[in-house]
Amino acid sequence: MIELRGVCKRLGSREVLRGLDLVVPEGLNYVLMGRSGTGKSVTLKHVIGILRPDAGSVKVDGVEVPGLRRKELQELRRKMGYLFQNGALINWLTVEENVALPLVENTRMARSEIRDRVQETLKVVGMDHAARQFPPDVSGGMRLRAGLARALVGRPRYVLYDEPNAGLDPIMARQIHELIAHVRDRFQVTGLLVTHSRQCALDTGDRIGVLDEGRIVAEGTMEEMWQSTHPLVRSFLSGHAD
Ligand SMILES: Nc1ncnc2c1ncn2[C@@H]1O[C@H](COP(=O)(O)OP(=O)(O)OP(=O)(O)O)[C@@H](O)[C@H]1O
Ligand SMILES: [Mg+2]
Structure with missing residues (x-):
């Protein structure tokens, strides 16, 4: 299980995360939605220990990530796959x-x-x-x-997906979403996806969280999200942010 509690992080002059609570249950795809620059990538970087929180706790399988030594961190990263924004492949390989x-x-x-x-x-x-x-x-x-x-x-037991459909046309994006859902079932991986795409959340999300001003402002299943009156949730679900 991935578990963030009260995570605060200041980067430059901005308080990007302000008491973020986020729990990703085993075997599900959790979709974290948020506008550009709200701290989605920053959140993922805390989970794999590239960034350390100023306050709060980041745990994977009950182990505090910021406290890990280099070797233990490598061990943790073996359990995690990371799909970078745009794939981030090496062009000469x-x-x-x-x-x-x-x-x-x-x-x-x-x-x-x-x-x-x-x-x-x-x-x-x-x-x-x-x-x-x-x-x-x-x-x-x-x-x-x-x-x-x-x-x-x-x-890996966990896969972190950073904007898995960025720059793709809608048809290709949906193929990738289907693949992500397939991967969950085929390898029993727990996924944490970050995106601002409604379609991505609809196609892949077992649980959705909406990030705004450094915190989760709404959370639940897609059915629960449809009931939400939160303006940002409404805006994401109407597809304006796609
Ligand atoms: N290393 C850093 N130093 C200073 N500021 C940073 C650093 N990394 C991120 N930030 C700032 O933190 C904020 C959140 O960045 P982040 O990359 O997490 O946004 P995001 O939600 O992933 O956005 P996008 O949808 O555009 O990818 C931004 O204002 C960004 O400029
Ligand atoms: Mg990002």
């Missing part, structure tokens, strides 16, 4: 080399084992036919699929 990176760097798996795992994972995301291509030569949707494969290749 092929798709399969990109996907293999976390295994090459963080495990002692044999080369043949790595090759099999990469192939299998590329298949899951529908990218096995493009394994030898370079990221600049494939579409944005394919780069995102490759980024997802890289996030999944270590078979």
Whole structure:
């Protein structure tokens, strides 16, 4: 379980997080919605220990992330996949080399084992036919699929998705959403997604939280969100923020 309690974080002159409480239950996709610049990426960075809170607690599986030593942090990151905004692939490595990176760097798996795992994972995301291509030569949707494969290749228990549909056309975006829902079921991963897209929340969200001014201002299942009278929730659900 991912559990943030009372997290405060100041960056520069801005108090970005102001007592954020966020609990991501096991086996679900939790979608954190918020406008641009509200601290969505900052929240994810706390979960994988790139940022430390000024106050409050960040726990994964009951363990306090900011207190971890380097080695323990690496251990934690093995449990987590991270899909970066726009995939963030390395342009001079092929798709399969990109996907293999976390295994090459963080495990002692044999080369043949790595090759099999990469192939299998590329298949899951529908990218096995493009394994030898370079990221600049494939579409944005394919780069995102490759980024997802890289996030999944270590078979993590958690996947953090940063704007998984940014820059995609609506059809490609929906394919990625379907894939994210599929991944939850196929690998039993717990997902924390951040987005401002209503469609993304509709397609992938088992639970939705809305972030504003450093806190969760509304939370619940999609059905519960439809009942909400909170203006920001209304605005997200009407699709104005898509
Ligand atoms: N390292 C940093 N130093 C100073 N300010 C930062 C830093 N990282 C983020 N910020 C600021 O914190 C705020 C939240 O940033 P964040 O990247 O989390 O927004 P976001 O919700 O992910 O937005 P977007 O939807 O545009 O990705 C922004 O005002 C940003 O400028
Ligand atoms: Mg962001």
